[in-house]
Amino acid sequence: MNKSDDRNNSFSLEKVLTLESVKAKASVESWEQAANIVGELLINSKKVEPRYVTRMKQALAEIGPYVVVAPGIALLHARPEDGVLEPCISLITLDTPVDFGHSENDPVDIVIAFGATNKITHIPALKRIADQLSESEIVDKIRSAKTDKKLLEAFLDSHQDVIPEGN
């Protein structure tokens, strides 16, 4: 696959972040449990192999807690070759924040995981994520969302029914 094909296959945040890939106010006691829950959302929808989540946690342990990209916010991922089946993003918030071991940005209560199939196609979605997280009003709404639906709406900054409910 050449570069232009990759670009044409790039995906939007709206396309990959759905009600099945978010969970509001999860209860965890450690960063590993948080990583497991945000990772299970991707495993359950067959977007990644289980080993991807293991690699995500290993990367954090090996390279360091810089994945806590901002106060309270962690962005987890591994490499395409670690078992990504489809481009994907999942998002959870925690009812009680947990430490990831970062010197300044702990504790964490927003955890995002993504899987990319190459180095290019996830860039538009990643840019959206970064732009959304740079808006403190959006982050406040993400933090206060009590249901999965509200969380998804807050993250996508939309007030429409993004997904039909109840089916």
Place this chain on the structure above:
Amino acid sequence: MIIATLCGMGFGTSMMLKLFIEDILRDEEIKAKVVSWDLGSHKGQDADIIVAPSDMARHLQSSESTVVLIKNLVDKVEIRIKVLEAIQSLQD
């Protein structure tokens, strides 16, 4: 001028930084190339400025480039101030 962003794997955090920095350069009409590096491949490569998460400082102690460390990687103000300062220091 080459500005490199650094993270563990080269396409998450460093890519996010790269995208923000490209926006800043466009706004300020500064011509520079922004590349994203991962920890495994950055050694031996050259950049005028390296921008990295503050937690990665220990990996950059021996770097000859101007190192910019960012605490909040989605804080466009922090990134803008620190990166423009570094660019200015090289131009003086």
